[in-house]
Amino acid sequence: MTEELNSFPQVLTIAGTDSGGGAGIMADLKTFQMQHVFGTAVVVAVTAQNTLGVQDSFLLPLEMVDAQFASLASDFKIKACKTGMLGDAAHVHQVALNLQKYDFGPVTIDPVMVAKGGAPLLSQDAIATVKNELLPLANLITPNLPEAEALTGIKATSEQEYPQLARSLQKMGVENVLIKGGHSNAEVVRDYALLADGTDFWVSSPRTHTNRTHGTGDTLAAAITAQLALGHTLSEAIKIGKQYVTKAIEQTIQVGHGHGPLNHWVKVD
Ligand SMILES: Nc1ncnc2c1ncn2[C@@H]1O[C@H](COP(=O)(O)OP(=O)(O)OP(=O)(O)O)[C@@H](O)[C@H]1O
């Protein structure tokens, strides 16, 4: 095989590990692998976690975060990256500094705040740092409903308010916004995209009635990141990402005793 045929786009996740393998960096790398991109990772946090919850967590020293960024920058050509669990304000700040220092392509921010089981993954005081330092660097932000509310201060009671949430996030400096509807009660799960040029669209799927939804947000954002690195437009990447996460939720696998992980083996069309 020639070098060109044998090379895969390289992508990066900047996030926390999940020892249970369902969310965070583990979900991202599985998703990257299935979309045929080469996944790399900057570990910001380590969690002791399973499908029942987060038992413990540890934030890596800031100099170790810097060292991982430097290692990747000196060797790889990262085409797109995403963020996940960032822990606290100091780590959000350090990640923002590194994203300014190195060009790792379009940045997708999944503003992870609370795990499905309720454990905090971002300290309250870090929300301001995310807004002031991270959002202006983002190509895309993918908040779930509680995250969109925490960032904008707008309470959303129905899907009609998603465009307002998205416009408010755009005003904070993010070019493109995808509001995820997984936390609504609707039978059709609808996510709303507002793009930089003002165009918007919805992506929807039937709701799968299951508690095996650990890592859905990570998987969606990782799939979008991979599709961007493969050369798709953002709207194509969002549509393909939604199809992938929908199938990965529908074609459930039995692992663990709580909020089970997704089936990352499903095929992308
Ligand atoms: N029960 C479900 N059935 C079908 N699709 C779902 C379901 N729950 C979530 N989704 C989809 O999964 C993706 C993630 O949405 P969600 O709102 O759950 O994000 P999240 O809370 O950030 O996820 P997580 O915190 O688990 O990583 C969205 O595309 C959403 O439409």
Ligand SMILES: Cc1ncc(COP(=O)(O)O)c(N)n1
């Ligand atoms: C390290 C890490 N990153 C992200 C999540 C969010 O996933 P979920 O909301 O499904 O628990 C998590 N639980 N752990």
